[in-house]
Amino acid sequence: MVTQSDNDVRGTFYIVATPIGNLDDFTDRAKRVLQEVDFIAAEDTRHSKRLMNHFGIDTKLFALHDHNERDKASYIASLLNDGKNVALISDAGTPLISDPGYHVVNFLRQEGHKVVPVPGPSALITALCASGLPTDRFSFVGFLPAKSKSRRDEMSSWVPSLGTVVFYESTHRILDCLADLEAVWGESVQVALAREITKTFETFLNGSVAEIQRILTEDSNQTRGEFVMMVSLPAAEEDNSEALKILKILLKELPVKQAAALAAEITGEKKNALYKQALAMNEE
Template sequence: MVTQSDNDVRGTFYIVATPIGNLDDFTDRAKRVLHEVDYIAAEDTRHSKRLMNHFGIDTKLFALHDHNERDKAAYIASLLSEGKNVALISDAGTPLISDPGYHVVNYLRQEGHKVTPVPGPSALITALCASGLPTDRFSFVGFLPAKSKSRRDEMSSWVPSLGTVVFYESTHRILDCLADLEAVWGDRVQVALARELTKTFETFLSGSVSEIKQILEDDSNQTRGEFVMMVSLPAVEEDHSEALKILKILLKELPVKQAAALAAEITGEKKNALYKQALAMNEE
């Protein structure tokens, strides 16, 4: 790995968080950096141009999205090598959190370029801190699969060691997602649903899956907007779980993968869930 020396004349790549709704959440530092850099890489330049115009920022924009970021990595590296400073922004919130940028940052780090975060809003943390669900341990899983079968498979693999499971969902899939969650977990989980965070119609709903689903079915306005869903999984009482007892015994003699597969075959439990539980047992 190449490192950057103190007398290196190369520029800096800034990862800049932008508001997720309320423009007052745009930090002074973020605005200053975007004013001062030579280029801004934006997920959607048309969307970002409106934000830049609002704050009088006229820095040159170019597009960086899922389909071109691998190609743009070398281009950005060349700009930095020339001493130019470049900032990355997403459509809203903190870049790279279920948004483009990973491949660029990874490439720049490997090439020894300076990458500096400019922190600010993130829908994930904004929703979680006000959810009323446990926050001492949580797992962010981005967006769930679009297809119901794959979505249910993902939900079936969740185990209590994940803590509160957090993911993003879209307006046209929110009811289907709740239906799948109910099919897999019933009302054994507690759910908090955050909608339109920091915006005029910001809403937090909490309760069982069936309760949340009923609210949305009764009021179509509640299905509009952008969602962060948080699921608190039920605790597993080890003494009362035959599958976990069997898994614990098998782990004494077998590798994790083999023990999980055999425990699933014996008990009929989901293999993926037992595999994750076996990994957690090994860590303990």
């Protein structure tokens, strides 16, 4: 393991959170760091330039995004080796949270460079704390797949032990995503939907997935913007039915999907429900 010593003359790499909407959320420390570093690595330099101009920050920007971050890791390391300080920002919020930067930070850590977080806004935490859903345990799954089948497969893999499931969704997929959620977990599963957080039209909607669908269908304005969706999975019920007894036996010899399918065929129970039970048993 490589570590950085106190007298190391190399520069520092800062991970700086920027506002997700309301510019008043930009911390004084974040602005100071961006003014004082030698370079800023930005997900989209054109987007970030507008933010920099607003705050009078004229530090040189260069692009760091999904398609070039592996190559940029060595370049950033060379800057740090020359004693330069570099900051990383994303288009909004905290870098690396469903944004580029993991490969760079991982590489720099392995090389012993100093990496310093400058905390601030994050859509994930901001939405969750005001959602009204359980926050003692939650799982963040980023963006779900674009295709409906893959999205349903992902949803089917969720188990109650994940706690509240949090993910980001786009305006053009929000209704399809809600329909998939209802198909997999039923119309009564509880959802909190946060839209345009910290912006002028910030909205929180709470209710069953069926209720949220109805609201968005009746008011198209509610389908616009950027979304954080939070799902409270129903607790697994204790069940001593014959189907679960058979499922437990089959799981000793078969993979989860096969065991659930065979148990459904034998008992007439729904395969999807047994699949979720099988995942929960494996988790236990």
